[in-house]
Amino acid sequence: NAGVTQTPKFQVLKTGQSMTLQCAQDMNHEYMSWYRQDPGMGLRLIHYSVGAGITDQGEVPNGYNVSRSTTEDFPLRLLSAAPSQTSVYFCASSGPRGGREQYFGPGTRLTVT
Amino acid sequence: SQKIEQNSEALNIQEGKTATLTCNYTNYSPAYLQWYRQDPGRGPVFLLLIRENEKEKRKERLKVTFDTTLKQSLFHITASQPADSATYLCALMDTGRRALTFGSGTRLQVQP
Numbered sequence: 001n002a003g004v005t006q007t008p009k010f011q012v013l014k015t016g017q018s019m020t021l022q023c024a025q026d027m028n029h030e031y032m033s034w035y036r037q038d039p040g041m042g043l044r045l046i047h048y049s050v051g052a053g054i055t056d057q058g059e060v061p062n063g064y065n066v067s068r069s070t071t072e073d074f075p076l077r078l079l080s081a082a083p084s085q086t087s088v089y090f091c092a093s094s095g096p097r098g099g100r101e102q103y104f105g106p107g108t109r110l111t112v113t
Numbered sequence: 114s115q116k117i118e119q120n121s122e123a124l125n126i127q128e129g130k131t132a133t134l135t136c137n138y139t140n141y142s143p144a145y146l147q148w149y150r151q152d153p154g155r156g157p158v159f160l161l162l163i164r165e166n167e168k169e170k171r172k173e174r175l176k177v178t179f180d181t182t183l184k185q186s187l188f189h190i191t192a193s194q195p196a197d198s199a200t201y202l203c204a205l206m207d208t209g210r211r212a213l214t215f216g217s218g219t220r221l222q223v224q225p
Contacts (some may be wrong), residue, residue: 004156033213040121042202042217043157058212090156101147104211106157 002026006091006105013081013112016086021108023091031094033058033073033102034066036087043090049074056096115140117216119203125222128190132193134219137184141214145206146179146186150199151218157202161188193223 002032007022025032033048035058049068063085065077074093078085088109092102118137126132134145145164149157163170163179163186170177176189190197201216207214 009130021135040168040217043204045212045214048212058213059214092156100145101159101162102149104158107154107156 004093004105005092006089006108008108009106010109011111013078013110015081015083015112017081019078019081021078021089021091021106021110023074023076024072025074025091025093025103026072027093028071029093029095029103030071031102032068033092034064034074034076035090036055036085037090037107038087043093046076046089059107078110083112086110088113090095115207115214117141117203117205117214119185119201119216119219121217121219123220123222125224126193128194128223130193132190132197132221132223134188134189134201134203134221136188136216138184138205141184141207143181143205143207146177147206147213148175148177148186148188148206149215150200150203151202152199160201190221193221195225196225197221198223 004025030051034046035043037043044060047066049055090107091105094102116139131219147162148160161177163177174191178187200220202218204213204215
């Protein structure tokens with residue numbers, strides 16, 4: 001049981017490049033979410049999903065796309081990277097309706113130059 | 114606008130004392146409030162959850178209180194240890210949305 005896994009751990013992009021951050025969980029959790037964490041700003045919700053085929057926007061969705069074709073996977077796509085997207089990205093999952101504890105992945109540290 | 118506030122200044126205490134961290138919120142109708150621990154370079158780890166109709170929750174040396182009238186939660190660590198040094202985050206699940214919102218966290222430093 002690996003929990004929540006994220007790849008890559010580190011990534012450097014140039015402005016305008018696109019990429020996908022991968023997130024997978026093996027706990028059969030319905031709810032998955034993506035956060036970004038910047039110094040002094042805490043975790044901010046980007047997008048979340050309450051089940052396969054269902055996604056919704058969080059607090060800071062602009063510049064990011066998500067899809068949820070399976071229960072296990074919830075990739076985050078950066079369409080055209082900008083320096084403002086330099087951050088640490090965390091994926092999390094939880095059980096029914098997202099009301100219970102969230103399990104976080106180890107994070108992806110992204111730098112956009 | 115909705116806001117969750119945690120003391121941004123680090124809290125320094127002596128080993129063995131009780132650490133008390135505060136989480137205040139405005140413009141929420143929370144269904145749940147949760148506390149997480151985060152160590153440098155790692156993802157947050159869940160500690161405790163308290164529901165809107167609960168006043169207090171305990172787990173080993175941890176205690177959380179939840180006052181929906183004051184719009185405040187207190188997080189206590191009794192008999193603190195240097196290993197408790199970390200950043201502690203509070204998070205709210207609003208009744209209107211299926212989204213968990215986090216405060217910016219308070220860093221706790223326990224001195225031996």
